[in-house]
Amino acid sequence: AAMTVNGTGSFSNPVVEMSGQDIPSVPRLLMVTSGDDTTSVVVSWMSPDPPNGIITDYLVQYRRTGASSYTTLSPRNTELTRTITGLALNVEYQVRVRAFTVEGAG
Numbered sequence: 001a002a003m004t005v006n007g008t009g010s011f012s013n014p015v016v017e018m019s020g021q022d023i024p025s026v027p028r029l030l031m032v033t034s035g036d037d038t039t040s041v042v043v044s045w046m047s048p049d050p051p052n053g054i055i056t057d058y059l060v061q062y063r064r065t066g067a068s069s070y071t072t073l074s075p076r077n078t079e080l081t082r083t084i085t086g087l088a089l090n091v092e093y094q095v096r097v098r099a100f101t102v103e104g105a106g
Contacts, residue, residue, distance in 0.1 A: 021053025024099040024106035032095050040085040045097050047080065053101035060084075065092040076100075 025048040035041050043060060060082045061070035073082055087093060099106045 021101045021103050023104050024048040024052050024055060024101050025050060026106055027058065027097045027099050030095070030097055035083055035085070038089060039087045040083055041087065041093070041095075042081060042083050043095050043097065044081040048099050048106060051099070051101070052106075053103060056100050056102060058082075059098040059100065059105070060095070061098075062093050062095045064088075065094055070096070 027045040027048055030043070030045045033042050033044070043062075045058075047055060055078060057076040057078055058080075059076050060073040062073075062084050063070045073084065084093075084095070
């Protein structure tokens with residue numbers, strides 16, 4: 001608004017614009033706990049901080065320790081907890097989680 005000796009003029013109509021997004025940082029506090037049976041585990045985590053945008057989904061992958069490739073849980077979604085089932089007994093596994101925004105993977 002413009003100001004004169006007679007006072008302040010009217011404001012313009014507001015314009016709304018949202019800043020852009022970027023790839024997210026990594027999910028925080030990844031935890032793996034026992035599942036409902038001996039061949040499952042529950043994976044949980046917290047959202048990235050900063051998220052750098054709106055999280056569109058999370059990718060959860062796991063593999064036997066020492067294996068060369070990961071298995072991906074499907075479907076990807078925005079839940080912060082997933083259950084991995086069908087694991088072998090007494091085998092060590094590695095689990096990882098990746099966040100996505102419209103700009104891609106963090």
